[in-house]
Amino acid sequence: MxxxxxxxxxxxxxxxxxxxxxxxxxxxxxxxxxxxxxxxxxxxxxxxxxxxxxxxxxxxxxxxxxxxxxxxxxxxxxxxxxxxxxxxxxxxxxxxxxxxxxxxxxxxxxxxxxxxxxxxxADKEKIGNGMPTRNPGTIPDEGYIRGFRCVRLDHVLLGGPDIVKNRDIFTGIFGFTVSEELVTQEDETRLAVFLSCSNKPHDIAFILQPEGSRFHHVSFLLDSVNDLFHAGDLIGKYEIPVDVSVNRHGVTRGATIYFFDPSGNRNEVFTGGYVHYPDTPTLTWDTSQLGKATFSQDNMPRDSFLNVLT
Amino acid sequence: MxxxxxxxxxxxxxxxxxxxxxxxxxxxxxxxxxxxxxxxxxxxxxxxxxxxxxxxxxxxxxxxxxxxxxxxxxxxxxxxxxxxxxxxxxxxxxxxxxxxxxxxxxxxxxxxxxxxxxxxxADKEKIGNGMPTRNPGTIPDEGYIRGFRCVRLDHVLLGGPDIVKNRDIFTGIFGFTVSEELVTQEDETRLAVFLSCSNKPHDIAFILQPEGSRFHHVSFLLDSVNDLFHAGDLIGKYEIPVDVSVNRHGVTRGATIYFFDPSGNRNEVFTGGYVHYPDTPTLTWDTSQLGKATFSQDNMPRDSFLNVLT
Amino acid sequence: MxxxxxxxxxxxxxxxxxxxxxxxxxxxxxxxxxxxxxxxxxxxxxxxxxxxxxxxxxxxxxxxxxxxxxxxxxxxxxxxxxxxxxxxxxxxxxxxxxxxxxxxxxxxxxxxxxxxxxxxxADKEKIGNGMPTRNPGTIPDEGYIRGFRCVRLDHVLLGGPDIVKNRDIFTGIFGFTVSEELVTQEDETRLAVFLSCSNKPHDIAFILQPEGSRFHHVSFLLDSVNDLFHAGDLIGKYEIPVDVSVNRHGVTRGATIYFFDPSGNRNEVFTGGYVHYPDTPTLTWDTSQLGKATFSQDNMPRDSFLNVLT
Amino acid sequence: MxxxxxxxxxxxxxxxxxxxxxxxxxxxxxxxxxxxxxxxxxxxxxxxxxxxxxxxxxxxxxxxxxxxxxxxxxxxxxxxxxxxxxxxxxxxxxxxxxxxxxxxxxxxxxxxxxxxxxxxxADKEKIGNGMPTRNPGTIPDEGYIRGFRCVRLDHVLLGGPDIVKNRDIFTGIFGFTVSEELVTQEDETRLAVFLSCSNKPHDIAFILQPEGSRFHHVSFLLDSVNDLFHAGDLIGKYEIPVDVSVNRHGVTRGATIYFFDPSGNRNEVFTGGYVHYPDTPTLTWDTSQLGKATFSQDNMPRDSFLNVLT
Known part of the structure; x- marks a missing residue:
């Protein structure tokens, strides 16, 4: 198991x-x-x-x-x-x-x-992480980790209708846990569900959108808020379009930057967030706290963040 | 699943x-x-x-x-x-x-x-983490996180004979993965096995010791190397006996401090380490790299670390 | 000297x-x-x-x-x-x-x-920093550093007319250095001057405003971007009005959060920035790069930041 | 001034x-x-x-x-x-x-x-820090900051006799302040004096040694404890001989690593330490707290640190 x-x-x-x-x-x-x-x-x-x-x-x-x-x-x-x-x-x-x-x-x-x-x-060939598996050491050769110093591809956030059905497939068939969800204050309509199959607060999330197959972002893990700042410095240097600069999510508690690739696809770099287990209580945010749920250091909801998808 | x-x-x-x-x-x-x-x-x-x-x-x-x-x-x-x-x-x-x-x-x-x-x-009552489950926010009231700013109890390292049998129980019955192991250079005798059932590089580890039921340490997770330094400052302030001051493990890549409680039990505070999956290759260290396996920032094995257990 | x-x-x-x-x-x-x-x-x-x-x-x-x-x-x-x-x-x-x-x-x-x-x-009585001067240790008793974990009052930014005259007094009489300045792209009119008498990139700064005796902000130094994030978490928790959430200044390279006290006075917490000397070249920013000069991680000028003073 | x-x-x-x-x-x-x-x-x-x-x-x-x-x-x-x-x-x-x-x-x-x-x-030609002086941005091109990510040469520690005479020259002629000193518990003999002409807790320090013109170390500033950890990882990777791995000094409160160049000269990378002013009280450590004065996270004096000079 x-x-x-x-x-x-x-x-x-x-x-x-x-x-x-x-x-x-x-x-x-x-x-x-x-x-x-x-x-x-x-x-x-x-x-x-x-x-x-x-x-x-x-x-x-x-x-x-x-x-x-x-x-x-x-x-x-x-x-x-x-x-x-x-x-x-x-x-x-x-x-x-x-x-x-x-x-x-x-x-x-x-x-x-x-x-x-x-x-x-179930299978993809392995190329390794730049270090041997016998006496690997702790850090690959200089240059292997560079640029934004991304560690791993972490999760995706996708938009579409019927996200409750998606949720049911991920929980019922795949055994995921709903780590967090965002609901309307009025009638508890699910606007977003965050699903975990791991110790991460989410492995995938769905946001309610009228149109199907929409892409909100792909997220890359960083090691520290220092590396997040370093990525932010490079994002600024390269004048990469920024959606939301450094902040902390309410949902997942991850520290984050959102930016766009040259085709308009949203990317995230993030770090932190809590350790999740299947018995961690599900956290629910409602739209009375939409700002805090999304960006908790200024509690300010961003329209672009909620509505711009590709 | x-x-x-x-x-x-x-x-x-x-x-x-x-x-x-x-x-x-x-x-x-x-x-x-x-x-x-x-x-x-x-x-x-x-x-x-x-x-x-x-x-x-x-x-x-x-x-x-x-x-x-x-x-x-x-x-x-x-x-x-x-x-x-x-x-x-x-x-x-x-x-x-x-x-x-x-x-x-x-x-x-x-x-x-x-x-x-x-x-x-399978059950223990829940008391919560200082924040509600509806619109929880990201940080509990001041004072809830204090002292060394520990986040979670993370893992234990235990010493005894027959650790290969322990390993077989944890892999065969409990489904754990061997994330890392330390073997002798001469004949690949297992000196330590590190076992994961999660995304952490180890949930439990066993170190070979002639006497049974020995305790090496219990480890508490911190959020950042900054918090590790803060804990180190308090450890020094309180003149808590230190086994190994700030360093990074080769095994697990965790940043660490080892110290002793007043009864001589070893405690660890640590942060970092890689994200582990069941398909992550098992890493093997041998005693030719004992220093690096244990403390990779100076590659110096510590006798006390390997031999003092309670 | x-x-x-x-x-x-x-x-x-x-x-x-x-x-x-x-x-x-x-x-x-x-x-x-x-x-x-x-x-x-x-x-x-x-x-x-x-x-x-x-x-x-x-x-x-x-x-x-x-x-x-x-x-x-x-x-x-x-x-x-x-x-x-x-x-x-x-x-x-x-x-x-x-x-x-x-x-x-x-x-x-x-x-x-x-x-x-x-x-x-030239004189103010001293009360100390919570540690003795003989064998002081490195960290005061727990609770002495709390809340936003501010370290020192660092600098002020003030608005008014005739800031070039102010600059001349600070350089000519007080011996300060102009570390950085912001000028209009059109005719090099000084919009802001940053003045240092120390190794800090600024000890005081003046921003051009039509009305005299205006207050832009008072700034408090933090130890690390981790502490900046911690302050940001508390600012969000207490729902303190935020002017600009976590970012990095172009000017001074300091990592920053701007927020308001209950009377509407702007406060800053910041960390980082370069080491300044009197022979460090003066850096000049012009309004073609106003976004980058003020907030370099998204290059976005904020109207409120430039125009709201008390 | x-x-x-x-x-x-x-x-x-x-x-x-x-x-x-x-x-x-x-x-x-x-x-x-x-x-x-x-x-x-x-x-x-x-x-x-x-x-x-x-x-x-x-x-x-x-x-x-x-x-x-x-x-x-x-x-x-x-x-x-x-x-x-x-x-x-x-x-x-x-x-x-x-x-x-x-x-x-x-x-x-x-x-x-x-x-x-x-x-x-008083004069040395300038080559710049990898960024222009007009609209400089905040970070040079990738590769300019690499390896241990050193920011500046910060200070030197030198050993020899007559360090009190040195102190008097630096204070009396050059106007430095004694930021800290280490004295014997028995008779207050000065074993080390730390001298500042800036906001740094020391610009130069002298340690009492019987032989003249001895070299203890040259120190390079880093931006954060994260970068200190990164440097420590590389030091371990390259198997550079380490004198004292990551710790915090009591004197100056700097976070530090000491290591040796191939000729046996000691190098330091460090970060942190307090902001110093000429009116900051002089801190005195005596040999009853020699461990804490040198390495405050385990309070353990190191013989090599005190006695190995080149």
């Missing part, structure tokens, strides 16, 4: 207008590590302390947004277990052979009620 | 010579929160960001050391599942009724091959 | 509507230390790591703003030297006897071209 | 056995910036946030130690003033023409009672 089933968001595929601009943003500036070249219309990145070949895929497209996201599951047999459960639930589940996605084993592919395409896979 | 079975070290019972001295150390100085008084020979503490009534129990005794440790499991039915598996393995499993341990549901109790008494329970 | 003449802003007197509200803000919440009670219409505070009896005076009044600020000078004889030089310059200099201001030696008092009342004094 | 006379240790010349090894240590690993090549037996480094061409000179020699150190003074005329005062005191003062030291104006050169050769100069 311990951690079983879905482990983490192991892969996110984001649509970008221009590959060169995307490389400059995610590679040169943010410092993500380009690990694979197989298709001139795609970029594959890993983040410094990840072991898998890649976690972020950028795909040239005519519109920004999220193409799909993929959860890594603990073992291969679970893929069939989930396929059956999802089919029972009523979703159409497609099987994809190993190798269709580079370095990756077989997958299932399906569309959530919110309109998002989700994958589940 | 997600996190199931054993969740965390939810309770550690440490033996102390003197209750008043222990209260001064753990309560007044470290700032743990005394939550329950039921027995003049015991002290019950929670750490600031924990929700359960208590995680640390101090028991008056003639000798220091660890009386028992207890893992919280996800749900009640798992207790019986584990009881059966442990019995099959050949351990004597004792059932303890709800209420024998304050605020706690029923438990099983058994002795590991290393000589340590371990409990498993 | 070394540091001579004016050493620091040793005292600021700020006008507040209500003494009880002010005490709640500056004392209970921010954690400044009330050290003297002599007049029911005034509050006297020191900051934790200062040795003098007080540095902040709050005075009940019908309007917010700054009543006066006072520089501590190195030695008594310099008072007369400055009095003569200021008189030569054409300012009316008033002599105030020792004891008129509590715990303070004699002063001179004069009005700058910008309309601000400035004092110079 | 403000800061006048001696401003800072602007240059230290350290003797090393091997230029290539020194370059690997100070340049490649520590990340100091090599700015000048003029002599195959010397290396010239600046630290990232300094504006002068160089502050550290390494000179090939048969023995390690300090060749000389040089203070930058505010203006040229002060050189003659100090030359006269030092001559009056009884020291032989040698005049050195501009250009003898690269990029440097004229100097005076003399030997302190402790046996150390000291220079005073």
């Amino acid at each position: 311990a951690i079983r089933g879905l482990l983490r968001v192991g892969e996110v595929c984001v649509r970008v207008f221009d590959i060169d601009e995307a490389r400059r943003h995610y590679g040169e500036r943010m410092g993500l590590i380009e690990t694979y070249q197989g298709d001139p219309d795609k970029l594959y990145y890993k983040v410094a302390d990840e072991h898998d070949w890649y976690s972020l895929v950028l795909k040239k497209a005519d519109a920004p947004g999220v193409e799909y996201f993929a959860f890594r599951t603990y073992e291969d047999a679970e893929i069939d277990h989930f396929a059956a459960a999802l089919t029972d639930y009523g979703l159409a589940v497609e099987h994809v052979e190993a190798g269709v996605y580079p370095k990756s084993g077989r997958r299932i592919r399906f569309t959530l009620p919110s309109g998002h395409v989700m994958h589940i896979y | 997600a996190i199931r079975g054993l969740l965390r070290v939810g309770e550690v019972c440490v033996r102390v010579f003197d209750i008043d001295e222990a209260r001064r150390h753990y309560g007044e100085r470290m700032g743990l929160i005394e939550t329950y008084q039921g027995d003049p020979d015991k002290l019950y503490y929670k750490v600031a960001d924990e929700h359960d009534w208590y995680s640390l129990v101090l028991k008056k005794a003639d000798a220091p050391g660890v009386e028992y440790f207890a893992f919280r499991t996800y749900e009640d039915a798992e207790i019986d599942h584990f009881a059966a598996a442990l019995t099959d393995y050949g351990l004597a499993v004792e059932h303890v009724e709800a209420g024998v341990y304050p605020k706690s549901g029923r438990r099983i109790r058994f002795t590991l091959p290393s000589g340590h008494v371990m409990h498993i329970y | 070394a540091i001579r003449g004016l050493l620091r802003v040793g005292e600021v007197c700020v006008r507040v509507f209500d003494i009880d509200e002010a005490r709640r803000h500056y004392g209970e919440r921010m954690g400044l230390i009330e050290t003297y009670q002599g007049d029911p219409d005034k509050l006297y505070y020191k900051v934790a790591d200062e040795h003098d009896w007080y540095s902040l005076v709050l005075k009940k009044a019908d309007a917010p703003g700054v009543e006066y600020f006072a520089f501590r000078t190195y030695e008594d004889a310099e008072i007369d030297h400055f009095a003569a030089a200021l008189t030569d310059y054409g300012l009316a200099v008033e002599h105030v006897e020792a004891g008129v201001y509590p715990k303070s030696g004699r002063r001179i008092r004069f009005t700058l071209p910008s309309g601000h009342v400035m004092h110079i004094y | 403000a800061i006048r006379g001696l401003l800072r240790v602007g240059e230290v010349c350290v003797r090393v056995f091997d230029i290539d090894e020194a370059r690997r240590h100070y340049g490649e690993r520590m990340g100091l910036i090599e700015t000048y090549q003029g002599d195959p037996d010397k290396l010239y480094y600046k630290v990232a946030d300094e504006h002068d061409w160089y502050s550290l000179v390494l000179k090939k020699a048969d023995a390690p130690g300090v060749e000389y150190f040089a203070f930058r003074t505010y203006e040229d005329a002060e050189i003659d003033h100090f030359a006269a005062a030092l001559t009056d005191y009884g020291l032989a003062v040698e005049h050195v023409e501009a250009g003898v030291y690269p990029k440097s104006g004229r100097r005076i050169r003399f030997t302190l009672p402790s046996g150390h050769v000291m220079h005073i100069y």
Whole structure:
């Protein structure tokens, strides 16, 4: 037992207008590590302390947004277990052979009620985190961690309708816990649900939006508020468009910066947040405290944060 | 699925010579929160960001050391599942009724091959973390987090013989992963095994010792290296005996201070360390790098650290 | 030689509507230390790591703003030297006897071209920083540093006309250096001048305003960005009105939060910034980079920051 | 006035056995910036946030130690003033023409009672800190700050006899303040004196040693304890010999790591410490608290720290 089933968001595929601009943003500036070249219309990145070949895929497209996201599951047999459960639930589940996605084993592919395409896979080849597994030491060679000093791809926030159905799939089928939720003060309508399958306060979250398959942000973990400040300094230096500068979320207690890639997709760098367990009480925020729920150091809701998605 | 079975070290019972001295150390100085008084020979503490009534129990005794440790499991039915598996393995499993341990549901109790008494329970009443669950905010009232600014009880390190058998129980029955291990350079004898059931690089670890049921340390999580420095300043101010001052472990990459309570039990405060998953490669250190494995900022093994246990 | 003449802003007197509200803000919440009670219409505070009896005076009044600020000078004889030089310059200099201001030696008092009342004094009794001067240790008793964990009163920013005249007095008579300045892109009109007599990037600054004797903010030094975040968490918790949440200044490179006291006076907590020397080149920002000059992590100028003064 | 006379240790010349090894240590690993090549037996480094061409000179020699150190003074005329005062005191003062030291104006050169050769100069050409002086921004291009992320050369600690005479020269002639001192408990013999001409708790310090002209360490400023930890990680990675790993000094309250260059010269990286003024009370430590005075987080004096000099 311990951690079983879905482990983490192991892969996110984001649509970008221009590959060169995307490389400059995610590679040169943010410092993500380009690990694979197989298709001139795609970029594959890993983040410094990840072991898998890649976690972020950028795909040239005519519109920004999220193409799909993929959860890594603990073992291969679970893929069939989930396929059956999802089919029972009523979703159409497609099987994809190993190798269709580079370095990756077989997958299932399906569309959530919110309109998002989700994958589940159990295997992706490992490239390591820049340190050996025998007597690894504690820090890779200089230059391996650079730019914004991102540690890992951490989570995604997605927008769409029917987020309560999404929630039910993640809790009922995948065993996630609702760590936090945002509801209307008037009638407790769920505006956002935050779901954890780990010790992180969220692995994925959904925000209510009229249109399906919307992308709010992909988030990268940093080691400290010092590194958050350092990232903020570089964001300012490069004049990267900022949505919300350094602040702390009420939800998750993470310290955060939101900014946009050249295609208008929102990125987050964050650090901190509490240690979550399945028996941690669910925290509920209502719209009377919308400012505090989103940005707790000035309690000020930002329209752009709530309404700009790609 | 997600996190199931054993969740965390939810309770550690440490033996102390003197209750008043222990209260001064753990309560007044470290700032743990005394939550329950039921027995003049015991002290019950929670750490600031924990929700359960208590995680640390101090028991008056003639000798220091660890009386028992207890893992919280996800749900009640798992207790019986584990009881059966442990019995099959050949351990004597004792059932303890709800209420024998304050605020706690029923438990099983058994002795590991290393000589340590371990409990498993699924329920303990919750007292909260100083913040409501509706619109909680991000920081409790001033004074709730104080002293060393500990966030949670994080893990224990225990010494005894047969640690490979312990490892097999934790991996085979409880589903833990070996995150790291320390072996002799000569013949790969396991000197220490680090076991994770979570995203933490270890939830429990065992170090090879000829005598059974030995206690190496209990560890408390801090939020940042700044808070680690603050704790170090207070440790110095109070002239608390220090085993190893601020450093970083090779194993787990945690930043650490080791010090002793008035009875000679080792405590740790730490912060950092990497995010662990069941598919993270196991890291192996051998004794050619003993210094780096233990204290990576000066690569200097400390005799006391390896040999002083209670 | 070394540091001579004016050493620091040793005292600021700020006008507040209500003494009880002010005490709640500056004392209970921010954690400044009330050290003297002599007049029911005034509050006297020191900051934790200062040795003098007080540095902040709050005075009940019908309007917010700054009543006066006072520089501590190195030695008594310099008072007369400055009095003569200021008189030569054409300012009316008033002599105030020792004891008129509590715990303070004699002063001179004069009005700058910008309309601000400035004092110079050489003596104020010392109350210490919570630690002895023989074998002091490194950290005072718990509770001495609390609230926002402010370390020192650091600087003031004042608004008024004729700030170039102010600059000339501070450089020509007091020997300050212009560390940075903000000018219009069109014709290099000085909009703000930042003046240092120390290793700090500014000890005092003036911002061009049509009306005289305006108060922009008083700033308190923190130890780290972690403490800045902690202060930000408390500011959010207490719902203190925030002008600009966590960011980094272009000017001075200080990490900052701006907020308002209950009377509408702007306060700052900050940390960092570079080490300044008299031979450090003067940095000039022009209005083409107004956003970056003020808030460099999102390059966004804030109207309120530039125009709201008391 | 403000800061006048001696401003800072602007240059230290350290003797090393091997230029290539020194370059690997100070340049490649520590990340100091090599700015000048003029002599195959010397290396010239600046630290990232300094504006002068160089502050550290390494000179090939048969023995390690300090060749000389040089203070930058505010203006040229002060050189003659100090030359006269030092001559009056009884020291032989040698005049050195501009250009003898690269990029440097004229100097005076003399030997302190402790046996150390000291220079005073008023001019050195500036190369800048990687950022323009018009609209500079807050962070140089990536790669400019690297390795240990040192910000500035901060101070030197030197050993020799007659340190009270040195103290009298620095206080009496140069106007420094004794910020702290270490005395024997028995008879108040001065074992170490810490002298400040700035807002730093020390610009130079002398430790009593029977032999003259001894070198204890040269110290480099870091921005935060996070950066100190990062430097510690690299020190461990490169297996640089460590004298004392991360700790906090009692004297100056600086957080520190001591390590050795390949020639056995001690280096320090540090951060923090209080803001000092000429009216800050002198702090006195006696040998009853030798551990706390030197390393306050474990109160443990280190023999090597007190006795190993080059």
